[in-house]
Amino acid sequence: MGFGGISIWQLLIVLAIIVLLFGTKKLRGIGGDLGNAVKGFKKAVSDEDNKAPEQLKDQTAQQQQEAPEKQKDKV
Numbered sequence: 001m002g003f004g005g006i007s008i009w010q011l012l013i014v015l016a017i018i019v020l021l022f023g024t025k026k027l028r029g030i031g032g033d034l035g036n037a038v039k040g041f042k043k044a045v046s047d048e049d050n051k052a053p054e055q056l057k058d059q060t061a062q063q064q065q066e067a068p069e070k071q072k073d074k075v
Contacts, residue, residue: 019027 022030
C-alpha cells in the first residue's frame with residue numbers, strides 16, 4: 001500500500017500516461033514556468049515583508065512631523 005491505497009505501480013502507470021500525452025519537452029516547460037512563478041511569488045512576499053517596516057518607519061516619521069503642525073493650527 002502506498003499513498004491512500006494507491007500503489008507505486010499505479011503511480012508509475014499514471015506518470016507514463018502523462019508523459020505520453022504531453023511529451024517531455026512540454027512537461028519540462030510547464031515545470032520551468034511553475035518554478036518561475038513560485039520564485040516570483042516568494043520574491044514578492046519577501047519584498048513586501050522588507051518594505052513593511054520601512055513604510056511603518058516612514059509613516060511614524062511623517063506623523064511626528066505633522067504633530068507639531070497640527071498643534072500650531074489648533075492654537
